[in-house]
Amino acid sequence: MSTRIAFLKGHGTENDFVILPDPENAIDLPPTAVAALCDRRAGIGGDGLLHVVRSAAHPEAKEMAAEAEWFMDYRNGDGSVAEMCGNGVRVFARYLQHAGHVTEGDIAVATRGGVKSVHLAEDGGITVGMGKAVLPEGDVTVSVGERSWPARNVNMGNPHAVAFVDDLAHAGNLFTPPPFAPAAAYPDGVNVEFVVDRGPHHVAVRVHERGSGETRSCGTGACAVAVAAARRDGADPAVTGTASTYTVDVPGGRLVITERPDGEIEMTGPAVIVAEGELDAEWLETVQF
Numbered sequence: 001m002s003t004r005i006a007f008l009k010g011h012g013t014e015n016d017f018v019i020l021p022d023p024e025n026a027i028d029l030p031p032t033a034v035a036a037l038c039d040r041r042a043g044i045g046g047d048g049l050l051h052v053v054r055s056a057a058h059p060e061a062k063e064m065a066a067e068a069e070w071f072m073d074y075r076n077g078d079g080s081v082a083e084m085c086g087n088g089v090r091v092f093a094r095y096l097q098h099a100g101h102v103t104e105g106d107i108a109v110a111t112r113g114g115v116k117s118v119h120l121a122e123d124g125g126i127t128v129g130m131g132k133a134v135l136p137e138g139d140v141t142v143s144v145g146e147r148s149w150p151a152r153n154v155n156m157g158n159p160h161a162v163a164f165v166d167d168l169a170h171a172g173n174l175f176t177p178p179p180f181a182p183a184a185a186y187p188d189g190v191n192v193e194f195v196v197d198r199g200p201h202h203v204a205v206r207v208h209e210r211g212s213g214e215t216r217s218c219g220t221g222a223c224a225v226a227v228a229a230a231r232r233d234g235a236d237p238a239v240t241g242t243a244s245t246y247t248v249d250v251p252g253g254r255l256v257i258t259e260r261p262d263g264e265i266e267m268t269g270p271a272v273i274v275a276e277g278e279l280d281a282e283w284l285e286t287v288q289f
Contacts, residue, residue, distance in 0.1 A: 003281035007037075008095060009044060012087035012126075012271040014216035014252025018046040019095050019273075025057040028288065031079025036287035037279075038077040044277075047215045048085060049075040050092050055110045067115045068108035070096060076211030084113035084157040086219015090126040090271035093118045098273050113157025126271050130220065131157060132263040133227045136185070142192050143179045144172040151180070151192070152228035156265075158210075159190045160224035164232065168196055171206045174214035193221045195229065203229055204249040216252030223265050226257035237261045 005027065008019040018037050020027065029051060038046045051073035055061035061071035072092045074085045089109055096102045096109075097120055104120045117129035134155040142151045142163050147170055151161040161180055165171065171178075171194035178192045189210040195203050205225050207218040226246040230236065235244045237259050245258040255269040 004278040005281050005284065007044065007277055007279050008098075008273055009046070009275040009277075010050075010091040010094060010271065010273045011252070012090045012217065012219065013250055013255060013269055015048075015085075015087035015218065015250075016046045016216075017088055017091050018044045018049045019052065019091070020049060021052045021095075021099065023052070023054045023057065025053045027051075029073075029075070030288050031075075033079070033284055033288045034075045035077065035079040037284075038079075044279075047077050047209065047212045048082070048088060049077075050088055050095070051075065052092065052095060060112060061110045064110040064115050068110035070101070071110040074111065076209070077213075078211045080211045082112070082158060082211065084111050084116075084220055086128060086130060086156075086221075086223060086267055087217050087269070087271075089116055089118060089128045089219070090267075090269060091273075093120060093126055093128075094271035094273055111157070124270065125268055127266050127268040128219070130223050130265040130267050133224065133259070133265060135227070135231070138182075138185060140185050141181050143181075144170060152224075152231065153185060154224035154227055156220040156223050158220055159186050159188070160193060160221055161186070161190050162193045162195060162225050162228035164195050164197075164228075166196070168194055168204060168206045170194065171208075174206065174208040176213075177210070178208055191218060191221050191224075193218070193225050193228075195225050198247075198249060201229075201245060202247045202249070206251065217250040217255070219255065219267055219269070222248040222250065222255045223257050223267055227259060227265070230259060238263055
């Protein structure tokens with residue numbers, strides 16, 4: 001009888017993930033295996049994979065083990081490694097709660113983008129401390145077909161190009177990465193957000209996630225959008241001393257983003273575990289090469 005491997009499926013504002021609990025980091029996960037698991041026809045299906053590992057057991061997280069017991073080893077849907085995933089952190093925290101590893105209240109989660117503070121509220125909402133945005137200097141443009149727009153370069157532990165447009169349909173199908181310039185601005189590729197205004201401190205977004213294509217939501221992208229919108233609107237909490245909050249509508253739901261005067265950014269939104277099951281280990285081995 002083949003070995004079975006437990007998995008779960010979850011989503012945060014419909015940004016969906018395969019969840020693979022592996023506390024001791026014992027499962028080999030080459031990019032081909034991750035891509036197969038995230039395949040929506042031949043695998044389980046997901047925008048990405050949340051590999052749940054104890055920090056002490058993972059070489060990239062050992063130094064964070066004293067601050068955070070659990071490491072979110074996040075992979076994009078194509079199998080590539082990513083620094084951070086905001087929606088993924090919420091779903092990761094929801095899994096830890098679901099599995100009985102944590103309870104309501106404050107927890108810490110290690111990521112490649114550093115240790116993130118997470119609050120699990122009684123009402124089911126989850127708030128993630130996303131750290132501070134970095135705003136690299138230099139002009140950036142993004143293009144779709146014949147249209148081009150200036151974009152704000154925002155780094156949330158991963159790179160973003162935020163473009164304000166008149167109509168979200170102008171983003172096209174987002175199956176392939178929108179071209180950007182200059183190439184040196186994003187040597188490892190970029191997540192691209194197309195933004196329209198819905199009202200005061202209220203925007204709507206479509207996003208192409210690097211390595212995944214268009215997704216129903218992007219947490220770090222929503223944070224980047226809120227920061228870019230605030231700067232466009234003349235608000236910098238570090239200067240005004242007043243927190244800035246934006247409601248960000250994504251195709252999969254709604255996120256609320258707050259940038260505090262100290263620069264720290266908080267994201268609040270839902271996270272849901274929808275299914276549990278078992279993988280056939282023999283199948284996983286066959287798709288690794």
